[in-house]
Structure formats: C-alpha cells, structure tokens
Amino acid sequence: MYAFDYQRPSALDEAVALLRDLDEPKVLAGGQTLLPTLKQRLAQPGSLVDLSRIPGLSGxxxxxxxxxxxxxxxxxxxxxxxxxxxxxxxxxxxxxxxxxxxxxxxxxxxxxxxxxxxxxxxxxxxxxxxxxxxxxxxxxxxxxxxxxxxxxxxxxxxxxxxxxxPAPARAGYAKFRNPASRYAMAGAFVAQMADGVRVAITGAGQGGVFRWAEAEEALHADFRPESIAELTLDASDIMSDLHGSADYRAQLVKVMTLRALVAALR
Amino acid sequence: MNANTASNVTPIGAAVRRKEDHRFITGKGRYTDDLHRPGEAQAYFLRSPHAHARIRSLDTAEAAAMPGVVAILTGAELAEDKVGDLICGWMIHSVDGSPMRMGSHPALAKDTVRYVGDHVAVVIAETLNQAKDAAAAIAVDYEVLPAVSDLAQAQAEGAPQLHEVAPRNVVFAWELGDKDATDTAFANAAHVIPIDVVNNRLAPNPIEPRAAIGDYDSGDDAFTLWTTSQNPHLARLVLSAFVGIAPENKLRVIAPDVGGGFGSKIFIYAEETVCAWASKRVGRPVKWTCDRSEAFLCDAHGRDHITHAELALDPAGRILGFRVKTTANMGAYLSTFASSIPTYLYATLLSGQYDIPAIHCHVDAVYTNTAPVDAYRGAGRPEATFLVERIVEIAARTLKMDSAAFRRLNFVTSFPHQTPVIMNYDAGDYAASLDKALELADYAGFPARKTEAERRGKLRGIGLSNYIEACGIAPSAAVGSLGAGVGLWESAEVRVNPTGNVEVLTGSHSHGQGHETTFAQLVSSRLGIPMDQVSIVHGDTDKVQFGMGTYGSRSGAVGMSAIVKALDKVEAKAKKIAAHMLEAAEGDIEFKDGRFSVAGTDRWLGFAEVALNAYVAHKFPTSEIEPGLKEGAFYDPTNFTFPAGCHVCEVEIDPDTGVTQIVNFTAVDDFGVVINPMIVEGQVHGGIAQGVGQALMESVHYDADGQLVTGSFMDYTMPRAENLPSFRIGLTQTRCPSNPLGIKGCGEAGAIAAPPAVINAITMALGTEDVSMPATPAKVWQIIQAWRAVAQAAE
Incomplete structure (x- = not known):
C-alpha cells in the first residue's frame, strides 16, 4: 500500500466538497475492490474519502x-x-x-x-x-x-x-461463476416490467453490462423458455480470455438467461 | 501406579483427535511470520519483470538513500562474500554417460535473469513499505533477451538458450529399462495402443506462504534461521556445506509450525539464503514473508510433462511392453531435488499394478524461462500413474473389454515382484482393493444411473484408477547408487524423564500431518503411558539430532520406525534396571501394558518407577549400567513401501455449460498398518482434493513471452468444497514387510490416484479420449461442440 490521506466526512455536502478540492481523491465505500487494489499497490490515490460516517445512506x-x-x-x-x-x-x-x-x-x-x-x-x-x-x-x-x-x-x-x-411483475437472476475468481463469467437478469421485458447481461460483454435486445423482444412476445430456445447471442462483442472463448461465454449467456427466466417463472 | 494401566493407553489404530489442533484452532500456532526478533529489518526482493534478460547495469544509489533503507544487496555483494550457488542434490547421468548440465543458480542474479520473479536484488529496510518504495527506485537496465516458456519448443533449433552449459536447453537425456526387450515386445504385439498426454503444471499453494528470519549473533559468531521448511537439517546442511553461510555448528535452523508444504517447502530457496547471509552483513535480524503473488511466481511448481507412450498387448489383452518418451520441464534452474522427480520417482512406477515384462522410458529434462519445477505432492508418481491409468483405460476400451476386467487380467498377483524398472514390490493385493472399490462405488449399478442421467440431459461417466506409489523414501544405499546426494534414513531419540513421561526428538517434520498425535500414539501403546505424557519435539537443529525431514510419505514408514528402534533400546535398558530392582534375572523380566514383571510371579513395577530409578541410580551398579533412560536410533529402510489401491470417480457433465460435477468418489487404499484412521482419512481427502484440482481446474499458464498469466487466485483455480462430493472411503490391508510397524504411507495417494480416475470418467462420458487436464468447463463444452458438429456432419 502506498501512503495516502484519509478523510471521513460526516455529511454528503462535505464529501462532495472534498472530492472537488482534494488532489486525486478516491471514494471509499465498502472497500471490497479498492482495498485489495491498494494493498497490491495497483492504485495510488492522494486521498481516500470514507463515506461510512455519512448518515442516511444505507436505508x-x-x-x-x-x-x-x-x-x-x-x-x-x-x-x-x-x-x-x-x-x-x-x-x-x-x-x-x-x-x-x-x-x-x-x-x-x-x-x-x-x-x-x-x-x-x-x-x-x-x-x-x-x-x-x-x-x-x-x-x-x-x-x-x-x-x-x-x-x-x-x-x-x-x-x-x-x-x-421499480418492482417487476416477475424477475430472476442466474450467473455462471468464473471457476477461479468466482465473479460472473456470465450473469443474466431477466425482468418482466410493466412496459416490457428487460434482459441485462453481466460478466460477458467487452464493454461491460449490456441489454440483450433479441431476447427481450422474444420474451416480451411470450415470457416462456421456448421463446428464446433458438436464439444465439452474437459473440463478436463478447469477452474472450484464459477462462473461456467468446463463443463459450455467448453460450453461457444464453444458458444463464434461460435459467434466470426459469427462476422468474418459479 | 494407576497412570500406567493399559486403560490410559491410546493404541495404534485408534482414531483419536489430534493433539496439535488445540493450538491451531485457538490461534496459538507459532508460524515463522508470527515470530519477531528484536531489531529485525524487513526484506523485499526486487524481481525480474522479464522472462529472460541480461542486466546491463543496476544502480541502487538513489534507492539506498531513501527513508528507512538499511541496505540494498545484489549478486555483486553475494560474490564479494563468496556465497555459493543454490544446488540440486541428485545427480542424473544422461544416456551417453555425461553428468546433468547444472546451470549456475545464484541466490541473487549475477548478470542474467531467467524467469519472471527471478531475484535481482534485496532491499532491507525498517518497514516493508519502505523496502518496496526503495525497490521501485532501483534503476535496472535490462537487455531483454528472447525467452522460451513452452516446454515443447525448448529443444527446438534456434530456441533461446538459458545456460551455456546446457546446449539446446537439455539438462539430461536419461533412460530406464531395457530398450531391446521392449522393442521385441512391440514386434510381437497384436495391438499397440498409443497415447499423448500433457501433465499440467501446478502451483503448490500451501496456506502458509514461505517466510524466513535470519539472525546473526556477533557474540557467538553464529546464525539462527527460522524458516518454513519440511526438513530443517537438510536446509542447514545445504546452506553450510554448499552455499557456505556458516559451518553447521554455527548455524541453527528452526522450522516452527509450518502451514502446509506439499513438497514446496523441501527446497532451499534464494530468500532464506539471503535472509541468513544478510543478517550478518547488515548486523540486524532480517525477515521476509512471501506474499501470495510472489508464491505464484517463485515457489517451485509441480508436474509439467509432455509424453508420448505406447502399450503393446497380446491378442487376449495381456500387456507385453510399455514404451514411454517424456519431456520434463525443469524451469529456469535446477531446484534442490528437481532432477530426481521425472526420473527415479517417475519412470520407476511405470509398471503400475501390472505385470509388464518389458518397459523402456526415455526422459529429456529441459530448461525453460519459467519458475523452477520440483516435487509437489506425489512428485513423479502422479505423472506415472496418470500415464499408466489412462493408457490402460484406453487399451480396455479399444479392445472392448470391461475396464476392471482388463486391469484384473494384468495385475501383479504374487510377491515379491520385480518390475523391469528397479522397483521390487514387497506386498499387495490389488484385486482386493479393486473389488472393494467396485462394491463401494456400486460399479454394477452404473449403467442404470447413466440411463437415468441421460433422461435429465446429463452425460455420465465412471472412471477407475488403480494406482501404486513408492513411499517410505528410501534405502540410503539404493538411492545413493541412483545419484542421491544424501541418505534417506531417519533418526529418533526417546528421552524418558525421571517422572516417567517422554519426549521424542524426531528428524521428521510435521507441517499438517499430525505427527504430534500419531507418534505419541506409538509411544503410548508401546510404553503403556497416556498419550498426553508424550511430547514430540521436531524442527530445530539445536534440539534434535540430524534428521532427513518429511516428504514422500516417509514419516510413518521411516520416521516412526526410527522411534521403534529407539523404544526397543529404552525397553532393553529399562528391563536391566527393573531386574535389579526386582532382584530377578534380566531374562525373567517381561514388559507389557506399562509393567515390568517377573515371569511367573505377581511381582511388578510400573514404567514410571523404573524410569525414576534409572535417574536416581541407587539400585543398580552404575559400573555395568549407565544412569539415565534416553536412547537414540537411526533407521534406514530396507525397501521403498508400496501403497496401492483403487479410486473410482463418477461424473455428470452438463452439456449446456461443460461443467463436470463429481457425483461419487470412492477411494479404497492399502496403506498397510494404519496408526490413526481419522488422520489417514484426512490425508486421503486432501490428496483427492488436490488430484481433482489438477484434473478439473488447476493449471499454471505462461504466455509466449514467459509472463505468468495465472499469477493470482483470480486466474488460478483452486478446488473448493463445492467441487467435491462426500467421499466413500475404504481400506484394505496387506502389512508392509519392510518396516517394523508394517506401515506404507498415505500422504500422497489421493493426489496420485485421483487425476486419471476423473479423466477416465470424463472421457467415458464424452466418448472421446482427447481430453487434457485441466478439464475446465470451457474445454469440455468445446469438446462437446466439436463432437456435435461431427455428428451433424455425419447425418
């Protein structure tokens, strides 16, 4: 860990002011990503602004x-x-x-x-x-x-x-854990909302979380597994690494979407 | 003497709880990092970021002036103090008779670095943060050289060369067995089964990372080194006789509580060498604790073989011959025992449980720009077992024979059995463990379970692994003739105190095995005293006589045998003393259940009474019998021991995700006499977990430039509880005839047996033999896709 200054404001305004005024500040909330990063000297913020003493943020x-x-x-x-x-x-x-x-x-x-x-x-x-x-x-x-x-x-x-x-009519989440890190290698959140179905995918996209439009349309028409059974996700924007190719992750996205749907229908 | 009645005795075979666990569970363990020496400074190693580079220049001036820096030391200071290279203690000769090519291995680089993590300099500072800050300020001008990290490319024409002494990176080209006889067997074969296997490289990952504290006492001109070692005496010997830190009598090595080793803490590494040496140079105790990232970079890795092999069969499926060609990765330098692993701990086990008339094995050991490779749980034997049990399985499937029946047809059934690859199997009953395993695994019910799984859309397979290993390492003269630089006996001293309790000083070292319990059980049952009156002392060269340490499942078979020998001497002397006390002839004294009695009478003395009298020395002539009751012994085994058994793995594969779930795992082992079945079960569980880890998830991966890709638990997959079912465990027993207790050893069996059992199950489920380790979900899914594509094309 590199040395840094530590601030623990007791009001939101104070925190915002600190973020504006300090040199290279970082916000500390639960610290579950930030602290390991600091310990491994992978980040060198000037200051940490700890939000834990600001009242009313955890309701x-x-x-x-x-x-x-x-x-x-x-x-x-x-x-x-x-x-x-x-x-x-x-x-x-x-x-x-x-x-x-x-x-x-x-x-x-x-x-x-x-x-x-x-x-x-x-x-x-x-x-x-x-x-x-x-x-x-x-x-x-x-x-x-x-x-x-x-x-x-x-x-x-x-x-x-x-x-x-917003409250969904029905919703489900399923994820495939990376065997090593246990983060999502593919996670699908499927929700039937008042204005349509939303399918959000994490863990797989090269650009981070994204919506799978084809699956949303198909499920909006009919909220059943059969609706997406024949769909395949285009793998061109899907991550590929040591743990799995883009094709494999695209497959996992589909399987997790189906499983999230099954969970939503439970 | 109530305390001496047999009811307080813990017999051999009792599943008593581990004495040491109170200490560990209540946080009172004392590991090296828990210890602090007054005035200690912290060491941090600057490591090479390149897989291969020449150091053009190294400027420490700016770094040395930074806050808290005590000293910055490099290879130049090491040379100035004439500190010797790290060594490899097992000489292997190539087929042409030439000795293995050992490249120089300094503890701090002289002018070249050869793997990512190689040691460039050490910064010693008041705090670790200051040391790290200063390390970042050291200016190193590297001339980056081409690197070779791929084992298959290391011997290629034009491949980058690591050591001048080793052309084409070949450490040795070695062989074992009779080539002509093997060629003849193949010439006469009805079937030849070929196989290509890769035995994946593993990171050992003990829960406690390595650590060291060097402390030089200028008053006595003597060093103390606390270090995470499985064999502190060997560390002292190497650091003294070869590295030249100090004479043995001026170097005390202490390995306190050690949290797992799996082999990786056998070796003498750069870091503890530097801590010991630097403590004199800077006049301060010097402490280093490895972090997990460093452990991935520079703890010696395990396995890493590429093998092509062929099995020759007669028309009925009897094995006629076995031909093996292996390339073994040694990494960038030869670690302490590296050369013995792919040779005498590997090729000697290629006969498996089978009667194979002719075997020939050729091994090329090569350098690559990767971390050194050395012993890891099983060490050579897992590589042999994986090869044998995979090719045997493929042979059975090719001949359309039942897997169990094929093995049974080829089992060794009479003992002793001389294999064509040195080993002489002394005892075993392979059919017995196979039968019991098939019963426990409900092998007969598998087809019904497979059908049921198919209805659920799952692919189900079952795989056998009939492993054998050579443990109880090892007869000194035998290993000496094979190139070992040391003898592999063990020592013990039994000190009976005047009040009748006992300290056992053992050359074995416990780093998770539970010696404080099992060794005490042995003494309790033998002397008839309660187990809590027996203390086991180990891990300190100033307390304990020279010993060889713990690895190769040797502490029961060799370490406890030394204790037995010492106990024999204690009993013999105590009988002489008891005879005088009871005014009887020595030959009439019997010792049983903690009592010395005169045969045929009701006159007896308790063990503690005799012990007290040994020290009071009033009742026997000290001109004939020395006072005291303390005996030492060295035990050299007469043979290796041969634990063997049958593991059965049943898997279910989800074709949608490629996930392999182990639904049943059965292990039936013949470990000979078992001291504590609970501890043995624990060893089996842990071994299977590591074996499953190798089969399904673990793999060290370097990229083409030699950068370590799997440098943390974010990318290196360890087995977890959820990856394992509740095991079905069974034991069969043939007594080991080669040691007094009949013990064979159990520490490595799971890691040896499990990988082929898992892969045999997966290949059966998938219907293809082309499944390499680790069989990750991604890999299995790709195999299923390829297989479906072929099936569709055929339609």
Whole structure:
C-alpha cells in the first residue's frame, strides 16, 4: 500500500466538497475492490474519502410500487431484507450471491455500481430492472449510467446516494461463476416490467453490462423458455480470455438467461 | 501406579483427535511470520519483470538513500562474500554417460535473469513499505533477451538458450529399462495402443506462504534461521556445506509450525539464503514473508510433462511392453531435488499394478524461462500413474473389454515382484482393493444411473484408477547408487524423564500431518503411558539430532520406525534396571501394558518407577549400567513401501455449460498398518482434493513471452468444497514387510490416484479420449461442440 490521506466526512455536502478540492481523491465505500487494489499497490490515490460516517445512506424503503436502496446498503443487508425479499425477491437473491460472506458484509450497492466492474452482479440488476441511480446532483436511468468497463456517467465530484428499483411483475437472476475468481463469467437478469421485458447481461460483454435486445423482444412476445430456445447471442462483442472463448461465454449467456427466466417463472 | 494401566493407553489404530489442533484452532500456532526478533529489518526482493534478460547495469544509489533503507544487496555483494550457488542434490547421468548440465543458480542474479520473479536484488529496510518504495527506485537496465516458456519448443533449433552449459536447453537425456526387450515386445504385439498426454503444471499453494528470519549473533559468531521448511537439517546442511553461510555448528535452523508444504517447502530457496547471509552483513535480524503473488511466481511448481507412450498387448489383452518418451520441464534452474522427480520417482512406477515384462522410458529434462519445477505432492508418481491409468483405460476400451476386467487380467498377483524398472514390490493385493472399490462405488449399478442421467440431459461417466506409489523414501544405499546426494534414513531419540513421561526428538517434520498425535500414539501403546505424557519435539537443529525431514510419505514408514528402534533400546535398558530392582534375572523380566514383571510371579513395577530409578541410580551398579533412560536410533529402510489401491470417480457433465460435477468418489487404499484412521482419512481427502484440482481446474499458464498469466487466485483455480462430493472411503490391508510397524504411507495417494480416475470418467462420458487436464468447463463444452458438429456432419 502506498501512503495516502484519509478523510471521513460526516455529511454528503462535505464529501462532495472534498472530492472537488482534494488532489486525486478516491471514494471509499465498502472497500471490497479498492482495498485489495491498494494493498497490491495497483492504485495510488492522494486521498481516500470514507463515506461510512455519512448518515442516511444505507436505508432500504418502499418508494411507490418499488424500492429505494441507499448507496451504503451492504450486500448482506439487501440479501436478508424482508422488504426486498417481498418486493423484488430476485434482487435479494442476487445480493446473496455476491462474493463471500466477508465481502457481503462490507461491500455496498453504491460501491459496486460506481466501480462498474464488468463481472459484477449489481449492474445487471440495475439495468435489468430499469433502475434509476440517484446522485447528489441528479437522477440517471441505468441505461445512461453504465458507460463502459469500469466507467460510469458519474462526474468527478458526484456520489451515488441510492438506487430506485421499480418492482417487476416477475424477475430472476442466474450467473455462471468464473471457476477461479468466482465473479460472473456470465450473469443474466431477466425482468418482466410493466412496459416490457428487460434482459441485462453481466460478466460477458467487452464493454461491460449490456441489454440483450433479441431476447427481450422474444420474451416480451411470450415470457416462456421456448421463446428464446433458438436464439444465439452474437459473440463478436463478447469477452474472450484464459477462462473461456467468446463463443463459450455467448453460450453461457444464453444458458444463464434461460435459467434466470426459469427462476422468474418459479 | 494407576497412570500406567493399559486403560490410559491410546493404541495404534485408534482414531483419536489430534493433539496439535488445540493450538491451531485457538490461534496459538507459532508460524515463522508470527515470530519477531528484536531489531529485525524487513526484506523485499526486487524481481525480474522479464522472462529472460541480461542486466546491463543496476544502480541502487538513489534507492539506498531513501527513508528507512538499511541496505540494498545484489549478486555483486553475494560474490564479494563468496556465497555459493543454490544446488540440486541428485545427480542424473544422461544416456551417453555425461553428468546433468547444472546451470549456475545464484541466490541473487549475477548478470542474467531467467524467469519472471527471478531475484535481482534485496532491499532491507525498517518497514516493508519502505523496502518496496526503495525497490521501485532501483534503476535496472535490462537487455531483454528472447525467452522460451513452452516446454515443447525448448529443444527446438534456434530456441533461446538459458545456460551455456546446457546446449539446446537439455539438462539430461536419461533412460530406464531395457530398450531391446521392449522393442521385441512391440514386434510381437497384436495391438499397440498409443497415447499423448500433457501433465499440467501446478502451483503448490500451501496456506502458509514461505517466510524466513535470519539472525546473526556477533557474540557467538553464529546464525539462527527460522524458516518454513519440511526438513530443517537438510536446509542447514545445504546452506553450510554448499552455499557456505556458516559451518553447521554455527548455524541453527528452526522450522516452527509450518502451514502446509506439499513438497514446496523441501527446497532451499534464494530468500532464506539471503535472509541468513544478510543478517550478518547488515548486523540486524532480517525477515521476509512471501506474499501470495510472489508464491505464484517463485515457489517451485509441480508436474509439467509432455509424453508420448505406447502399450503393446497380446491378442487376449495381456500387456507385453510399455514404451514411454517424456519431456520434463525443469524451469529456469535446477531446484534442490528437481532432477530426481521425472526420473527415479517417475519412470520407476511405470509398471503400475501390472505385470509388464518389458518397459523402456526415455526422459529429456529441459530448461525453460519459467519458475523452477520440483516435487509437489506425489512428485513423479502422479505423472506415472496418470500415464499408466489412462493408457490402460484406453487399451480396455479399444479392445472392448470391461475396464476392471482388463486391469484384473494384468495385475501383479504374487510377491515379491520385480518390475523391469528397479522397483521390487514387497506386498499387495490389488484385486482386493479393486473389488472393494467396485462394491463401494456400486460399479454394477452404473449403467442404470447413466440411463437415468441421460433422461435429465446429463452425460455420465465412471472412471477407475488403480494406482501404486513408492513411499517410505528410501534405502540410503539404493538411492545413493541412483545419484542421491544424501541418505534417506531417519533418526529418533526417546528421552524418558525421571517422572516417567517422554519426549521424542524426531528428524521428521510435521507441517499438517499430525505427527504430534500419531507418534505419541506409538509411544503410548508401546510404553503403556497416556498419550498426553508424550511430547514430540521436531524442527530445530539445536534440539534434535540430524534428521532427513518429511516428504514422500516417509514419516510413518521411516520416521516412526526410527522411534521403534529407539523404544526397543529404552525397553532393553529399562528391563536391566527393573531386574535389579526386582532382584530377578534380566531374562525373567517381561514388559507389557506399562509393567515390568517377573515371569511367573505377581511381582511388578510400573514404567514410571523404573524410569525414576534409572535417574536416581541407587539400585543398580552404575559400573555395568549407565544412569539415565534416553536412547537414540537411526533407521534406514530396507525397501521403498508400496501403497496401492483403487479410486473410482463418477461424473455428470452438463452439456449446456461443460461443467463436470463429481457425483461419487470412492477411494479404497492399502496403506498397510494404519496408526490413526481419522488422520489417514484426512490425508486421503486432501490428496483427492488436490488430484481433482489438477484434473478439473488447476493449471499454471505462461504466455509466449514467459509472463505468468495465472499469477493470482483470480486466474488460478483452486478446488473448493463445492467441487467435491462426500467421499466413500475404504481400506484394505496387506502389512508392509519392510518396516517394523508394517506401515506404507498415505500422504500422497489421493493426489496420485485421483487425476486419471476423473479423466477416465470424463472421457467415458464424452466418448472421446482427447481430453487434457485441466478439464475446465470451457474445454469440455468445446469438446462437446466439436463432437456435435461431427455428428451433424455425419447425418
């Protein structure tokens, strides 16, 4: 780890001001990606701005038909929340599948989506449910928020405050874990919403999380496995590495989509 | 003497809990990194980022001036102090009679680096962070040279050369067996079964990374080295006699609690060498703890063979001959025992459990720009077993014979059995373990299970592995004649204290095996005293007489046999003392259940009474019998031991994802006499897990430039609990005739037996033999796709 300054603001405004004023700051939420990165000297921020003492960022509440989940809500909190389990059970299940117990008890929703790791789970839920990301400055729809590998629409002094999740009629999530890292090699979030079906894919896209339009159309027409049985995902934008070719990942995307659909129909 | 009654004895064969686990489970283990010496400084190694480069210049001036830096040392200082190279202790001669080509292996590079992670310099600083900061400021001007990381390319014309002494990177071209007899067998064969296999390279990954603290005491002009070693005496011998750190009497090596080794902690590495040497040079204790990334780079890897082999069969399926050509990767330098692994620990096991009249094996060992390769759990024997059990399986399938029946037809059935590749099998019953394994695995019920799985869209297969290994390493004269630089006996000292409790000083070293329990069981049952009155002392060259350490499943067969010999002497002397105390003839004294009694009378003394009298020395003539009760012994085995058995793996493959699920795994092993069945089961479980890891997920991968791609757990896949079923474990027993306890050894069996069992099951499920390890989901899915494409084309 390289030396850095450490700030722990107690209000959102203060945090935003620090991000504006400090030299090369980094936001510390749950730290489950950032801290290992620092330990391996793969990043050298000037300062860490720790959000853990800002009140009111970790609540889970009903908002209209859906949910509002604070940015600092831990994965374990979302996984075990009776409210999430009632309103969007697929989201609670997804949160319970992230990492391991230690990660789930430290990692946060806001940290995950702000990092936008192409193999993370939460981006698939946000995009799959058509969630809105609420920041200190504005509200962005998920389709505009995730912009590329480890890239989001967040400005340099912009912080995620929480996420508004509309309630789906039915939804499911399935992922194929990378055998080594256990991150998603292919994860599919399938949701039947009031205005159509959304299918969001994580772990496989060269540009990070994406929507599988053909599967959405087919399932919008008929929300049954048979609708997508003959579909194949074009592998040209799919990642290829030591753990699997693009063709293999494209196949996994399809299988996970089917399994997410089966989960949604349960 | 209540304490001496037999009811407090823990007999051999009792599944008692491990004594050492209280310490480990309550966090009281003392590992090298837990230890701190007053004034210690931290070492950090600057490692080569290139697979092959010449160091044009190395400028440490700026780095040396940075905060907290105590010293920066390089190969130049090493040479200045005349510190010798690291060595390989087993001489192999090539077919042409020439000795193996050992390239210079300095602990810090002189002018060339030969793999990513090779040691360029050490920074010693007040804190690790300061050392790392300074290391980043060292200016190294590298002339990057072409590298060869691919084993198959290492001997090619024009391939980059690693060591001048080794043209075409060949360390040795060695052979074993009778080539003419083997050629004749093939000439007479009705069937010839060919196979090409790759035995994948593995990273050992013990849970505790390596660590060392060197501490020079200028008052005594003596060194102490705490290090994560499986064999501290051997480390002292090598560091003293070859590297030249200090004379043996001025170098104390302590291997405290060690958290797993799997072979990787046998070897004498650059880091502990440098910590010991540097502690004198800088006048401070010097500490180094490996991080996981460094462990992937520079712990000696395992396996890494490419082999072509052929099996000659008669019309009925009897094996006539076996021909093997292997290329073995040694990495960039020869590690401590590297040369013995693909030779005498490999080719000598190529007869498997089978009566094969003629075998010939040729091995080319080659250098590549990769980390050194040496012993890893099983060491040579997994490579042999994988080859034998795959080719035997393919032979059975080719001849359309039942896999079990084919093996049974070819089993060795009478003992002793001399194989054509040195080994003399002393005892075994291969049909017994096969029968029991088939029963436990419900082999007969497999077709029904396969049909049921097909209804669920799953591909199901079952695979056998009838392994044999040579353990209890090894008779000293025998290994000496084969090139070993050391004898492979073991030592023990049994110290009976005046109050009747016992300390056993053993040359074996426990790093997970549970010696504190099993060795105490032996003493408890023999002396009739409770197990908690027996302490096992190991791992410190100042406390324990010279010993050879723990590897090759030798601590039971060799280490405990030395204890038995020492106990024999203790008993003999105690009988003399008891005879005087009981005023009886020595020949009338019997020792049983902790009592010395006069035969045919009710007169007896407890063990503790005799022990006390041995030290009080009032009741016997000290001119005839020395006071005290402490005896030592060295035991040299008369033969290797030959654990063997049958493992059966049943898999189900999901054709949609290529995921292989092991649905059943049965292991029936003949380990001879078992001291503690619970510990043995644990060893079997761990071994199978590592074997399954090799078969399904683990593989060290270097890219064409020699960069390590699988440098962390993000990319190197370790087996997990969810990858394994609840094992079905069974034992058969033939007593080992070659040691007093009848023990064969159990530490490596799982890692040896499991890989071919898994791959035989997968190849059966897929209907193709062309499945290499690791059979990852991606690879299996690609095989299924190719197979479906062929099937569609045929329609």
């Amino acid at each position: 889970i509440e009903r908002r209209g038909e859906g949910l509002f989940i604070g940015a600092m809500a831990r994965h374990a909190q979302v996984a075990t929340s009776p409210l999430v389990q009632e309103v969007i059970p697929a989201l609670a299940e997804l949160a319970g599948m992230i990492g391991d117990p230690a990660v789930r008890n430290r990692g946060t929703l806001g940290g995950s989506i702000a990092n936008n790791d192409p193999t993370a789970d939460y981006p698939a839920a946000c995009l799959g449910l058509g969630a809105s990301i609420v920041t200190n400055a504005r509200t962005l729809v998920a389709d505009d928020f995730f912009t590329g590998l480890f890239e989001t629409a967040l400005g340099e002094d912009e912080l995620v405050v929480g996420v508004e999740f």
